[in-house]
Amino acid sequence: MASSTSIETAPKSTDTLLPKLDFSAGSLDLVVEFGGGLDALIKQELLKNVNGAKQAQIKFPKQIDQHPATIQDLIFHLRDFYVKDKPELFCVGDKVRPGILVIINEMDWEIVEDNADEYAYKLQDKDHIAFISTLHGG
Amino acid sequence: MPRQCDICQCARAIIRRPKTGQRICKECFFHVFETEVHHTIVDGRLFSPGDRVGIGASGGKDSTVLAYMMKTLNERYNYGLELFLLSVDEGIAGYRDDSLETVKRNKEQYGLPLMIVSYEQLYGWSMDAIVEAVGRKNNCTFCGVFRRQALDRGALMLDLDHIVTGHNADDVAETILMNLLRGDIPRLGRCTEITTAGDGYIGRSKPFKYAYEKEIVMYAYLKRLDYFSTECTYSPNAYRGYARQFLKDLESVRPSAIIDIIHSGEAIKVSEEVQVQRPSSCERCGYISSNPICKACALLEGLERGIPKLGISRSAKHVDASATDISVGQTQKSTHHQAVEPVHFERLREKALEMRMRRMNGDANPCAAPCDDSCHGTTCVCATDDDCAGGGCH
Numbered sequence: 001m002a003s004s005t006s007i008e009t010a011p012k013s014t015d016t017l018l019p020k021l022d023f024s025a026g027s028l029d030l031v032v033e034f035g036g037g038l039d040a041l042i043k044q045e046l047l048k049n050v051n052g053a054k055q056a057q058i059k060f061p062k063q064i065d066q067h068p069a070t071i072q073d074l075i076f077h078l079r080d081f082y083v084k085d086k087p088e089l090f091c092v093g094d095k096v097r098p099g100i101l102v103i104i105n106e107m108d109w110e111i112v113e114d115n116a117d118e119y120a121y122k123l124q125d126k127d128h129i130a131f132i133s134t135l136h137g138g
Numbered sequence: 139m140p141r142q143c144d145i146c147q148c149a150r151a152i153i154r155r156p157k158t159g160q161r162i163c164k165e166c167f168f169h170v171f172e173t174e175v176h177h178t179i180v181d182g183r184l185f186s187p188g189d190r191v192g193i194g195a196s197g198g199k200d201s202t203v204l205a206y207m208m209k210t211l212n213e214r215y216n217y218g219l220e221l222f223l224l225s226v227d228e229g230i231a232g233y234r235d236d237s238l239e240t241v242k243r244n245k246e247q248y249g250l251p252l253m254i255v256s257y258e259q260l261y262g263w264s265m266d267a268i269v270e271a272v273g274r275k276n277n278c279t280f281c282g283v284f285r286r287q288a289l290d291r292g293a294l295m296l297d298l299d300h301i302v303t304g305h306n307a308d309d310v311a312e313t314i315l316m317n318l319l320r321g322d323i324p325r326l327g328r329c330t331e332i333t334t335a336g337d338g339y340i341g342r343s344k345p346f347k348y349a350y351e352k353e354i355v356m357y358a359y360l361k362r363l364d365y366f367s368t369e370c371t372y373s374p375n376a377y378r379g380y381a382r383q384f385l386k387d388l389e390s391v392r393p394s395a396i397i398d399i400i401h402s403g404e405a406i407k408v409s410e411e412v413q414v415q416r417p418s419s420c421e422r423c424g425y426i427s428s429n430p431i432c433k434a435c436a437l438l439e440g441l442e443r444g445i446p447k448l449g450i451s452r453s454a455k456h457v458d459a460s461a462t463d464i465s466v467g468q469t470q471k472s473t474h475h476q477a478v479e480p481v482h483f484e485r486l487r488e489k490a491l492e493m494r495m496r497r498m499n500g501d502a503n504p505c506a507a508p509c510d511d512s513c514h515g516t517t518c519v520c521a522t523d524d525d526c527a528g529g530g531c532h
Contacts, residue, residue, distance in 0.1 A: 036355060037368055040368060052362075098383075098386040098389065101352060101356065101359075103356075103359065106360065107150075107152045108152060108153040108154060110154050111153070111161050130359065132355055132359055133367065134351045134354075135382070135386075
């Protein structure tokens, strides 16, 4: 078990790309998928091809600044460390760019939290979160 | 807590429908989405039994979902259609060549015959060569004009009765907005029609006219359909980009905005004064045109003569129909380019009729050997690779 002072580093191959995170309150294993062309915005060395889907396996802190980690925290993390350049194609201000679907465990995030702010969704261990752009030509 | 489905009341809801606000489960979503497209097809009387229908396939999300959907509905509701995938290869390295690989996989996945027509083959100019000649500023004009005609040419080569395209509700709303913003009233009047005349012979329609892009993408995601999504490598149409962004912003605060705009567009009645005159045929290639020379021929002439602005400016309407003696020596085009005179539409129509007669006589595969492709589909009667005994035709 992690002690309150231990700080885990990211896997070797990507440790220059990712920040050191504080896992003192525990960690969450997340699968984050990028689709519909969004995968091209992401640093390719952080993505794995799983049956055609471009995914990143992310170990994320259970708590951030003493509150349970939310999807907003994850979005900031992705914007700051996973997007290659042009973060404006992923986020507009603090929000996900309109036209990008967010799907949590095969569920449109708009209805995951009933009548609540979707950005306040508290991440759960083993969550599968997909960001799928609808903005590319068909 | 997740809610139950508003329709079946038992499974977990997974999507809120942007059109209705209903929260529904995966199975109900598949069912209502497919059924809506079926109703669009039936209400719009898009097809008759026995029709040969081409699916304009780019490999992107909309046309991939359309191909899957057309195959599914054709089987489920016994439309009696013969379906084909029809793709246009604009000749854009690193973009279209990759997306055509997706179409080729779709051909296998859905078991549909595929025909690919290329700009290079039809016009003698790939988009890469056009961009080399005209730069990145106006190349979308060439691409759009050539693609429209290329689909009609492909349709005649396959002797199709109808073409369906993957244009969705967002595309239609966007086009309404753009025509409004440009003051293009004749187009504003026409752009909401579910079926347009195309070449004047082959109808072209949009079964996804009322289908939200969001639902198309969600459907493709949940069904794990194989599609390609990369932006074209050449400059995007900036004006359309603004309209699209505006629409997406509207949708995020009011999801029904898209269907509301379509409803408004359909309700607009354009006065007869601004409606276009009856179109006639291009004097050179026989394509439908309201001017003596169609836009594609005007653009091609500009390319061949090394003055690509010729077809873009308004004065294109005044291209002299008799000025066909193009001196190759004066052109500035790249040396590897070989001039191709597009096949006349009359010839394509004769060929289509010939193919139809052969089919009616049960002469299914008259081609015994592959042609060398120089006939552009006009001397041998292979429509797709599958028809051709030798393989590799067209």
